Amino acid sequence: MADKLLEVQNLRTQFFTRGGVVKAVEDVSFYLDESETLGVVGESGCGKSVTALSVMRLIDRPGKIVGGRILFRGEDVLEMDEEELYELRGGKIAMIFQDPTTSLNPVFTVGNQISEAIKVHLKLDDRAARNRTIEMMERVRIPDARRRYTQYPHEFSGGMRQRVMIAMALSCNPQLLVADEPTTALDVTIQAQVLDLMKALSEEFKTATMLITHDLGVVAGMAQRIVVMYAGRVIEEAPTRALFATPAHPYTQALLSAVPRSSVPRGTRLTAIPGQPPNLVNLPAGCSFAPRCPKVQPRCRVERPELETVGPNQRAACFYPY
Amino acid sequence: MGALLSNLPAVIALLVLLAFMAYVAIRVNPGFLIKRVAGLVFVVMGVSFITFVLGFWGSGPNGIEAVIGQCGTRCTPNILKNLENVYGLRDPWYLQYGHYLERLVHGDLGLSYSNRNRTVWDILGQGVPVSLTLQAFAIPLTIIAGVPIGIYSAIRAGSRFDTTTNSVSLLFFAIPSYLLIVYYRFVMVFLAVRNLPHLPVSGWGDPIDIVAPAVILAAVGAAFFTRLSRTSMLEVLGQEYIRTARAKGLRERVVIFKHALRNAIIPLVTALGPTLAFAVTGAFFTELLFNIPGVANAAVASITNKDLPVIQGVVIMTAVAVALMNLAVDVIYGVLDPRIKVV
Numbered sequence: 001m002a003d004k005l006l007e008v009q010n011l012r013t014q015f016f017t018r019g020g021v022v023k024a025v026e027d028v029s030f031y032l033d034e035s036e037t038l039g040v041v042g043e044s045g046c047g048k049s050v051t052a053l054s055v056m057r058l059i060d061r062p063g064k065i066v067g068g069r070i071l072f073r074g075e076d077v078l079e080m081d082e083e084e085l086y087e088l089r090g091g092k093i094a095m096i097f098q099d100p101t102t103s104l105n106p107v108f109t110v111g112n113q114i115s116e117a118i119k120v121h122l123k124l125d126d127r128a129a130r131n132r133t134i135e136m137m138e139r140v141r142i143p144d145a146r147r148r149y150t151q152y153p154h155e156f157s158g159g160m161r162q163r164v165m166i167a168m169a170l171s172c173n174p175q176l177l178v179a180d181e182p183t184t185a186l187d188v189t190i191q192a193q194v195l196d197l198m199k200a201l202s203e204e205f206k207t208a209t210m211l212i213t214h215d216l217g218v219v220a221g222m223a224q225r226i227v228v229m230y231a232g233r234v235i236e237e238a239p240t241r242a243l244f245a246t247p248a249h250p251y252t253q254a255l256l257s258a259v260p261r262s263s264v265p266r267g268t269r270l271t272a273i274p275g276q277p278p279n280l281v282n283l284p285a286g287c288s289f290a291p292r293c294p295k296v297q298p299r300c301r302v303e304r305p306e307l308e309t310v311g312p313n314q315r316a317a318c319f320y321p322y
Numbered sequence: 323m324g325a326l327l328s329n330l331p332a333v334i335a336l337l338v339l340l341a342f343m344a345y346v347a348i349r350v351n352p353g354f355l356i357k358r359v360a361g362l363v364f365v366v367m368g369v370s371f372i373t374f375v376l377g378f379w380g381s382g383p384n385g386i387e388a389v390i391g392q393c394g395t396r397c398t399p400n401i402l403k404n405l406e407n408v409y410g411l412r413d414p415w416y417l418q419y420g421h422y423l424e425r426l427v428h429g430d431l432g433l434s435y436s437n438r439n440r441t442v443w444d445i446l447g448q449g450v451p452v453s454l455t456l457q458a459f460a461i462p463l464t465i466i467a468g469v470p471i472g473i474y475s476a477i478r479a480g481s482r483f484d485t486t487t488n489s490v491s492l493l494f495f496a497i498p499s500y501l502l503i504v505y506y507r508f509v510m511v512f513l514a515v516r517n518l519p520h521l522p523v524s525g526w527g528d529p530i531d532i533v534a535p536a537v538i539l540a541a542v543g544a545a546f547f548t549r550l551s552r553t554s555m556l557e558v559l560g561q562e563y564i565r566t567a568r569a570k571g572l573r574e575r576v577v578i579f580k581h582a583l584r585n586a587i588i589p590l591v592t593a594l595g596p597t598l599a600f601a602v603t604g605a606f607f608t609e610l611l612f613n614i615p616g617v618a619n620a621a622v623a624s625i626t627n628k629d630l631p632v633i634q635g636v637v638i639m640t641a642v643a644v645a646l647m648n649l650a651v652d653v654i655y656g657v658l659d660p661r662i663k664v665v
Binding site for chain 2: 091
């Protein structure tokens, strides 16, 4: 227990909208070890981002964390007061968002935005914070960092902006980096560069990473373990190698077969998972994936399967795994 | 010197304008400035042409009605002919407009049709300081009341404070200012009749006279600025960079006053430009109903008298003010928003 960096237990986050209560995250549990990279995979709207924001306690109204525990080094984030949260955010857990264009404030210089976090968490004066900022900008390989310190976000390219976000996130030596789709908004050619950089820096800084993505290709090369989410729940959890070799849950299998491969002959149609993810206001009874599942059995429609061990370190929420 | 002191707000407004122009001359690149000044000349030409043409055919043949009025009861054909010569009314319209433009280039707006002893400048020069004095109180009051309430309303969106503010500002925004003035009069008369302390219902000259018109103008303006700043702030608070700022561990105070406010102010500057520009034209209903001798009052009188040169003077002055304020807004934009380059 003591060696877990982050332990999320039975987290439930809901959004109270006019259309009803959206159960965005239901009973989600997972953990991260120190310096580990965990991939969180799932399609849009499955609760990945809400889980990440919940860990930072950044859920805004009408959303609310209604249950569970989030233990960061044994301390419950949900019990923290404002002061402790200010220290946690940016200082112990840092976050990178999907779209670096909208995630940076357009009216302040990049240097200003990186250094303000440094001043708050590392308690450095202006001069030292400036030096630290320029050092961080060099670490994320922004060329000519000293000059670019005084430039505004619009003067940076998309890839460079995401490097700014990474520099900002890592500048205060956080123990955990939450990266929410960090490469989704970037060109494919830039994606690999940014991922390599994140990998190298998190190893160098000994930062654990929670990498949220819908792209299995991204987690394959980055994560040691993977958590697969569907309709607000964790449906499979496995070491990366095992997940790719022997996916237990039919949803994971379907996801993997939907990845385009260069080995299939030309002209073959891409595989898709038929149907839509369920409405999170009125979840069907039983397994949420049942309506789309190719292996569905009568039992799946009435009873919800719990996460159960199906192999070494591998757990899946399915009555009929593999 | 006494005249200078009594027009202190107007003098301050003028100094601010001069300081701003000096700043623009230093900071803004000359190409941009030349383009904008050329634009200004074009605007003045266009506006003067349209007002002249509309006025010429709108105010009876050759603007003669207004002059007949001036000629009065003792009017003889000789005096009238003489007056028509003074104003050049016998020329065809294009010559009249040509002469008008020629005088305009020399900064001469001509003589009033209803009183040949008064130049248009003279009339404007009397009205503008009065209007500016009134606005010098009303506009700061508008901003001081409207913007903070709107910002706070956005921060507390959905709260009782927010819904109350919304209803009240909508009410003031929807009620025409003259109705407010009528209500105000009712209240004051009610108080006066019962020998209770009250404010004057109309007039100009005493410092106390300025209170009611300034507050009523500000109430209407503040309602607009409350709604605008609320919308603007709400939009900014929903932006992702606000979430980034929070994720950095910044205090809510810093998130709001540094990251959000700076962005929310930008659209407010756009609205402030025309508000300031129309300060020189005065507030029509307010000046009229409170009997304040400002430009708006002079303008209304000139319309009643078909005094074309004065109407033109007011319109051209308004056009110049709007153009200058738009220039000011653009320059301030460049300072507030680094994505816009005018500097």
